[in-house]
Amino acid sequence: MAEYLSPGVYIEEVDAGPRPIAGVSTSTAGMAGVTMRGPYTGKPKLVTNFLEFQNTFGGFLREPDPLIRDTWANDPVEGGRWWLFPLAVKGFFDNGGQRLYIKRVAGRQATPSSGVLGHGVMSPVAGDAAKGATRLELGHLIGFSGVGQQIQIFRGDDQQSIHTAGVAAYDATTHRIELDAPLPAEVRAGRGDYAQIGTRGAERTLEFAAVSPGSWGDAVQVRIQPMAAAALPVLPDPQEGGLFVTRLAADAAADSETVEVEAVTGLDPDELPPDVWVGIGSGRFKAQVSRPADGKVTLTLPSGTAHEEWRSGLLVRRVRRGNTSAGTTLRIGGASRLYEGAVVQLDDGSHLTIRTVETIAADVVTLDGDVPGTLFETDRLHLVEAQVDARFTDPSGTVETETHRNLRLTGDTPSNLVTTLAGRSRLVRATALGALSTDPTKFPLPAVGSWLTLDGGDDAYGSLSVADFVGEDGGSGKRTGIAALEDIDEVAVCAVPGMWSGTVESALVTHCELLKDRFAILDPQDGLDIEGVQAFRERFDTKYAALYHPWLVTRDLSAGRDVEVPPSGHMAGIYARVDVERGVHKAPANAVIRGIRPTDGIAQDVTKRHQDLLNPKGINALRFFPGLGHRVWGARTLSSDSSWKYINVRRLFLYLEESIDEGTQWVVFEPNDEALWSLVRQTVTNFLTTVWRSGALAGTTADEAFFVACDRTTMTEDDLAGGRLICAIGVAPVFPAEFVIFRIQQKTRETQLA
Template sequence: MPATYLHPGVYVEEVPSGSKPIEAVGTSTALFIGYCLKGPIGTPVLIGGWGDYERIFGGLQDRSADTSLQLAGGKVLGDPMGHAVYAFFQNGGGKAYVQRMATGALSASASVEDGGTALLTFTATSPGTWADGIVVRIIGLSDEAENNRYRVEVGRGTGDEFEALEVFAEVDIREAEPDFIASMINDVSELVTVELADGADVDTLRTILQGATDQVTELTLDGGENGSDGGKTDYNSAFSALRKVRDINMILLPGHYWASGKGKDQIEEAIGHAEYMRNCMVIYDPPPNSELTSAGDVQSLGLNTSTYGALYYPWAWVANPFYDAERAPGKPRRVLVSPAAFAAGMWARTDRRRGVWKAPAGVEATLLGLADLEYVVENDEQDFLNPSGVNAFRRLPGYGSVIWGSRTLATRANPEWRYVPVRRTAVFIEESLYNGIKWAVFEPNDHRLWSALRTNIESFMNGLFRVGAFQGEKSSDAYFVRCGLGSTMTQGDIDAGRVIVEVGFAPLKPAEFVIVRIQQKVGQQ
């Protein structure tokens, strides 16, 4: 509505420019979904570094005794989730979601009881045996008969060997008080939660606590169960819930690899999710302890040929942090770790340094944290790996271990999306436009809207062209944006409430084959 001018004077008005810049979306947020021994179950948790993973999910776990991780020939897989997350951040990853999958897991707990009835119960913050042995000490702060105030210490060890990890200096066992024990501990402690039973008699609880020796009550948590990894149905449900999380760009499934009964079903669920969302890719692994020596070996794997999938080979040897020549000589010196995790970190590092349109491969793609590769890949092996879309880890003299391939698994099935950076650049543009033009919904569908859409999208595409994201010497060679009646829409489209914008771009494709032709020049008269 126009302003109303009633009194003489100066009026200042702000006039909208019509410019609505499109913001580029992130491209390197990973999702690690799979089995681990600590942390919330069934909920994606965003972490910003290895320290967050250690705090919430317990860090690296010694699982060398787990028979499911022991392979023929004495090879052992390292803690799948822990090593994968560590490799991701070590190689350049910035942030990631971690979603723990565990069916049948139980939380450790301990209670102050009256004749077998729990009055005050302490429970571990997440299910698993990690909390078995945690000790809670409840210490009275007064000798008075009506004392309701206590000090709570949570730690490990008993008696003189007790070591407090968390201390709550003064809490009250009465629910109506502002410093009620549950209010002071829950959502603050990283180890336990506490609950006063419904209808619990506070007088009885007080009598029990005061009757303890020196008014110190010690409770030891137990009964935790780690549960087991979920199956196809569990992962289907998990990915259905993840449809609401749109900022995931890479999906990894530590502990699962492409083999029947070893994770193939779960990987297929992840690929189905990526196909549905169209804004992320799945990076997964071939079976460990299985050398690919011919094209027939690759073909026998029966790999999924989705344009949203990428696979890396071989697995990586990593030093086992739990091996010690004196104290733990029986543990393996090194363990196998998923190659997908290293690749995901490299994708993130390349995005940050060069852009999503740069292939995350080459001599710049030096992998960190590897002791060795499970198998040696040379030119002869890559002659059949590359055409099949299997990206190789190789050791190059003077460069160390590098990624030497940047193809999707659609190399043969859909050559248009043969390259990882082409697929990821398209996803990046699509998601940026999806988020950036929502303002157009419910606007009048006429030439002014079409012009505004063209202007804003062209500005975004031109910015990408100027930083080298597309082929072409001129912007007209690199991209186009069309929107208008007779161009992208008919009157029927307009009557149906549709605005159609067509955007095209010439993607950069990596120079896989650098060919040098040398000719001997014969002397001429």
């Protein structure tokens, strides 16, 4: 109750009237089955079209080895043709399905492809170079030491050595190096050529594995290489003083030791140290500043300094030092990008040096060793991290690639390589091994080349069993098989296409009966005759499932041939299509079956006389009608209870029950009195009125279509004391016009008397 403790104006919000109930979706399906690849653990994954299914779970499956195939296909009790699952998924989307949750089923002995990396220093060639060239563009220069270092260049196809030479110069920004000896043969980036320093170590640093089990992972390749995550400027030492920028006042001959520059603010010999560094043209030079009697400013270069001829007007600027004495600290611009333990590479123009960051205080960075030589404000400190590239080539030749940048090899952080791949990669997972180091000279590398090809994946189809389809309930997110569909509340239709195993289909029916918010579509064994399918049907008595006969014929694009497929996938799509176009109250029958062969799209011809035997037993026939195509010609459940013999009636009540359940959660813990009962009655009445107006309920008035009672006639004092609110609801569903009967009689002409 609101409190009014002091004078004033109070604004209050009050609830007015009943709360609306939103109808739940009935067209979302869930399926469990064997796929080429895709997530095996965790909750089922949503796919909204067949292309998305292919990208996530792979394409069509090949038939397994004859022994495995025949073991499953020839077992009338616990068999199935599980390799047809992708074709059933395609049938779902061909027939109008829009949302499908997939739970991958795999044998318990299935293993993922994997591979282990050693270590070394390698950089891929980034640009082609002709025979005789001395300039080479690489992917990076991390782990290199600079001028004078020996490198080997290898071919990427056969791993043969092309050249061994020293580094005469380099540009860390463009990743170009100058060799001290010309190339004896061409170098090609497209071939995978690479430069290597020294030999590769065999100590194990990282293990990569495909993200899910199966032989598909043998087509996965992984490459890991160092990258410069940031190029941070070295800041000048505060003792260096100010900056000046001037120009040459006169031409300077080549190799001359003195140059005259224009006098500018900051260029005062009395305020500058004896020696300063200046940038003239593309070079950096040490100079002494003096002002002769004529007032001009003269820069004196060290004796023996070599340079080209300089013209008057050439820009001259001071280059301040970042470190004026030996030490382990540097001022770095953007130091906040760094972190304790970060590996950095210092570049002084001729040498590249690796250091590790120990501490960071504002812009002052302390390293684990002395700063080599003298660094200037034009130099850069590169933050070294890792980049992982992964690619997968599917049987059709389509390549899926992914790149993960700015990864740390070690440390317990979100950007850690192992953690990042576990959360983002759809292809691989990584495990750190004992020899893993942050030292770029011992970076993880395969034994040869730059790409690691995973191998050893096994689908283990021989170990696949019906228990894998049934699954285990390990709790939310840890369920497998059919049991995992419980994790998705939105699922309204479920199936295990291609499986006629009694254990599997009984588990699917039990799953629906326990949750009471979904409906199962079952498949009979393929090739059954009328007597056979009747015998198959005898094992079921449930109002939560339907059975369709016979199988369908569609095109397997991967194999280039027509194959028989189970009807459950196509039927789930038809359920979704009818629900969207007409509503859940419309029987999913007399609908055209899409995605099958235009002629002879049904594996066996079912005539009217055949259906006279099937329909009374709740077996829904799929038939061909000249001029009308292939159609679903049945709408019955597998229940012996005549009240629930129609699919649309059962699914309508599932829809009503789930919608009312979710739409009245606000009632829990409200005061259980007449005011609440009135709100509940009005809330449910409004919802059922909308349902009746949509044509889902029988009756010319709302009173004929339903009733809602929630008062003292539905509850006793014991109910109230026990905290129970009981609302009685009666609904008159619309039954399908299964038998359309026109009675025609002959009318004789009567004589009219005048």
